[in-house]
Structures are given as C-alpha cells and as structure tokens.
Amino acid sequence: MKIFKLHNVSSSQAKYLQLAETVRLAIRQGQLAVGDKLPSVKSISEDLGLNRHTVMKSLAELVAEGWIESVQRVGYKVVPNLPIEKSKGNSQRQVLSNVIDSLSPIDFRFVRSGSQLPTYPANDFEYNFSGGQPDLALFPFDEFKRCMSNVLSRPDEAKMSYGQSAGTPELIDQVKIYLRKSRAITDREIVITNGSQEALFIVAQLLLQTGDKVAVEELGYPPAMSAFRNTGAELVGVKQDALGMCPNDLEAQILKGNIRLIYLTPLHQYPTTVTLTVSRRMAIYQLAAQHKIPIIEDDYDHEFHYRCQPLAPMATDDPAQLIIYLSTFSKIMFPGARIGIMAVSKAMVKAVTEYRLMICHKSNVLMCVIT
Ligand SMILES: Cc1ncc(COP(=O)(O)O)c(C=O)c1O
Known part of the structure; x- marks a missing residue:
C-alpha cells in the first residue's frame, strides 16, 4: 500500500x-x-x-x-x-x-447571562469623568517593580502553589493590621478576592436565590446589581436623598417581605458620593438586625476623603455580625491588580472560602507574595 x-x-x-x-x-x-x-x-x-x-x-x-x-x-x-x-x-x-x-454548529442552551462592559472606552475622550479611576501617574511603579523582581528572583515554591482559598496568610496578616490601624476594624476574618467584584458575586451566590429581594440604593453600582440579579433575585431600589438611603423607605420595603440582603455604599454612595449620616446608619443597622437581614457594606474608596477624616465603617460596630464588609485595592493601587478584601464573621468566612475553592483556588499569587 x-x-x-x-x-x-x-x-x-x-x-x-x-x-x-x-x-x-x-x-x-x-x-x-x-x-x-x-x-x-x-x-x-x-x-x-x-x-x-x-x-x-x-x-x-x-x-x-x-x-x-x-x-x-x-x-x-x-x-x-x-x-x-x-x-x-x-x-x-x-x-x-x-x-x-454533516453537523452544523450547536445552539448552546445558556441558562445564565453575564453583564456587558459599557461601550464607550474611556480613552476615546479627552477628559475622563467616570468614577473610580485612580490616577495611575501617582502610583510608585518603580518601587512596585523592585518588589516584583525581588519576589521573582528568589521564588518561594510553597507560596507559588495553590495555597489557601482565603488568600496568602502573610497578606491577610498585613490586611488585618491595615484595617485595624486605618479603619478600626478588628476581630474579623479576612478573605482576599479578585477585586470586590468577586466578593460581591460570591456573597450573592451564597445568600440569594430566585424570588428573593435585595434592597439596593435607588441609584447604585451596576456591577453589584448584575451579580445580585444573576441569582434570580429581584432588586428593590430604596429611596435616597442628600443624606443617603432613607430608612423609612427601607422599612416599608422590608415589611413587604422577602428582602434577603441590603447593599450599601455608606461612606461615599456610588455614584452620588453622599456620606450616609450616622443616625441613618444606625437606623438602617437596627432595621437589619431586627429583621435578620445581612448588609453588604461596600467601602470601595475609604482612603479618599477631603473635608474630614472618613467615618469609621459600619463593620466597626456590628454586634449582630450581619455586616459583610468589602473593600478593594483597586483605588489605591490600580484596578488590574484585582485585590479585594472581605472582612466577615466566622460563619461567613467558612462559606466563602469553600465556595471560592470552586472558582479560584487562591487569590492572585504574584500580587500577594509581594508583602
Ligand atoms: C461601588 C464600587 N464598589 C466596588 C468597586 C471596586 O471594584 P473592584 O474591587 O472589583 O475593582 C468600585 C470601583 O469603581 C465601586 O465603584
């Protein structure tokens, strides 16, 4: 042949x-x-x-x-x-x-949909007024490069492996110190996530299902809304004014039933930048505690303040342990670093780290070994 x-x-x-x-x-x-x-x-x-x-x-x-x-x-x-x-x-x-x-391409049966990025790339404009973009010119890239090269020149194999799904222990220790010193947050379990978005997604997956309702600020942060909606939950926009979310309206919504989660940006409401007043925070906290509803406190830009020192996060005074505190390094480093922080109760940390194992067996290893 x-x-x-x-x-x-x-x-x-x-x-x-x-x-x-x-x-x-x-x-x-x-x-x-x-x-x-x-x-x-x-x-x-x-x-x-x-x-x-x-x-x-x-x-x-x-x-x-x-x-x-x-x-x-x-x-x-x-x-x-x-x-x-x-x-x-x-x-x-x-x-x-x-x-x-003889086969033609199959039609996938998509049972979930994602979200889409805005169709107007920031670079297309001379001035960029979109929120949440740090000025990268201020970032100490030389120092950062030295740290990176230091890590890579003497690689620690143990740290380069899968590790723990809560994140690199050394980074967690540093974050605990940072949160204690700069935000008075103590006695919380820390999980490092790929930005706060991953944390929002995980919390939504863990706490919400079809038919549930989430109380959100009337004008809110779209990526968080997408993560909540993706579970089949319904969003309930709570009225807000110059002092932030209105507790009366929140109470009315809670009384209608089925609110399983409250999402707040209390330090600087996104996008209005309003700081939720202390009395409103307390009223909202009491309502949540009374109705046993967890609150996501999204403290995404804590380091940015102009007139006075920022208020301490709601997580600093949380006897009912209902606050799921989220923060991020996206604003003080750069968004591409994808380092988010969750500071949560013991019960929540177990559920989060176990869930996280399914999607990301650790946080961004190169970024996190720098510490
Ligand atoms: C309300 C809010 N939450 C969270 C984030 C940070 O998201 P990430 O940590 O995923 O970059 C931002 C960034 O713009 C934001 O505006």
Whole structure:
C-alpha cells in the first residue's frame, strides 16, 4: 500500500507532525478504514524520503492519540473502535469525517447571562469623568517593580502553589493590621478576592436565590446589581436623598417581605458620593438586625476623603455580625491588580472560602507574595 502525499500542514512544522496529520486526515477521510494496516515504517520512509526515526516518532504520536495501534508481527493498524458509521453498500468506508461534515454548529442552551462592559472606552475622550479611576501617574511603579523582581528572583515554591482559598496568610496578616490601624476594624476574618467584584458575586451566590429581594440604593453600582440579579433575585431600589438611603423607605420595603440582603455604599454612595449620616446608619443597622437581614457594606474608596477624616465603617460596630464588609485595592493601587478584601464573621468566612475553592483556588499569587 502506498502512503499518501505528505500533508504539508505548515512548512515550519516538524516532519513527524506533518506525517501524523497526513495519517489522521486519511483516517478521517476514509482512505484508511478501521482495521486497515498501515504501510511498514520502511516503505513509508522510502516513499516520503523521511528518516525511519521520524516515521517511528510520528506513529508513536498517533498511537498515543488513539488513532492507530501497534500489533505484534503485523505492524500498525487503524484502531477498531473509531466511531464509524456503517451505511448502504459502502459500509466500512463511511468514516468519522462524514458524520462530522454533516453537523452544523450547536445552539448552546445558556441558562445564565453575564453583564456587558459599557461601550464607550474611556480613552476615546479627552477628559475622563467616570468614577473610580485612580490616577495611575501617582502610583510608585518603580518601587512596585523592585518588589516584583525581588519576589521573582528568589521564588518561594510553597507560596507559588495553590495555597489557601482565603488568600496568602502573610497578606491577610498585613490586611488585618491595615484595617485595624486605618479603619478600626478588628476581630474579623479576612478573605482576599479578585477585586470586590468577586466578593460581591460570591456573597450573592451564597445568600440569594430566585424570588428573593435585595434592597439596593435607588441609584447604585451596576456591577453589584448584575451579580445580585444573576441569582434570580429581584432588586428593590430604596429611596435616597442628600443624606443617603432613607430608612423609612427601607422599612416599608422590608415589611413587604422577602428582602434577603441590603447593599450599601455608606461612606461615599456610588455614584452620588453622599456620606450616609450616622443616625441613618444606625437606623438602617437596627432595621437589619431586627429583621435578620445581612448588609453588604461596600467601602470601595475609604482612603479618599477631603473635608474630614472618613467615618469609621459600619463593620466597626456590628454586634449582630450581619455586616459583610468589602473593600478593594483597586483605588489605591490600580484596578488590574484585582485585590479585594472581605472582612466577615466566622460563619461567613467558612462559606466563602469553600465556595471560592470552586472558582479560584487562591487569590492572585504574584500580587500577594509581594508583602
Ligand atoms: C461601588 C464600587 N464598589 C466596588 C468597586 C471596586 O471594584 P473592584 O474591587 O472589583 O475593582 C468600585 C470601583 O469603581 C465601586 O465603584
């Protein structure tokens, strides 16, 4: 039997790979059928002017992939269990390719949808007024580069591995100190996430299901809304004014039933920047505690303040342990760093780290070993 013309897949490709592709194609197109014996190594190499070792390497590749098998005292044969369709008169020769060629692309059954980025890239404008964009010119890139190169020049294998799904322990320790000193947050379990968005998504997945309601600020942060809506939950916009979310309206919504989560940006309401007054915070907290509803406190830009020191987060005074405190390094480093912080109760940390194991077996390792 003559071997077919060498199928020149790409001139830069190794000869043994080109030969393998030729044989694969011959099987798919029916020139070689199930059980057919291949020409001997000698004749293939003579026919194609290839070194015997090249031919052997190619055949070994095809054996490993499951196209052919090596049979003692016979040589190489096409394996018997390729999915071959037997049809009229032409039984054995109707091969895989016929089946594949007759297929049209399937329609996926998407049972969830994602969200979309805005269609106006910031770079298209001379001035960018969109919120939440740190001035990267102020970031100490040289210092950052030194830290990165320091880490990579003496890699610690243990830290480069999967690690713990709550994040790198050293980073967690540093974050605890930072939260205690700069925000008076103590006695909380820390999880490092890929930005606060991952934290919002995980909390939504853990606490919400179809038919639930989430009380959100009437004007709110769209990515958080998408994460909540994705669970099948309904968003209930609570009225807000110059002092922030209105507790009276929140109470009215709670009394209608089924509010399972409250989402707040109390320090700087997104997008209005209003700071929720202390008395309103207390009223909202009391309502949540009375109705046993967790609150996500999204403290995304704590370090930014102008007239006075920022108010302490609601998480600093949380006897009912209902606050799920989220923060981020996106504003003081850069959003691409994707380092978010969750500071939560013991019950919540267990659920979060276990859930997180399914989607991301650790936070961003290179960023986090820098500490
Ligand atoms: C309300 C709010 N939450 C969270 C974030 C931060 O998100 P991430 O940590 O995912 O970058 C932002 C950033 O703009 C924000 O405006």
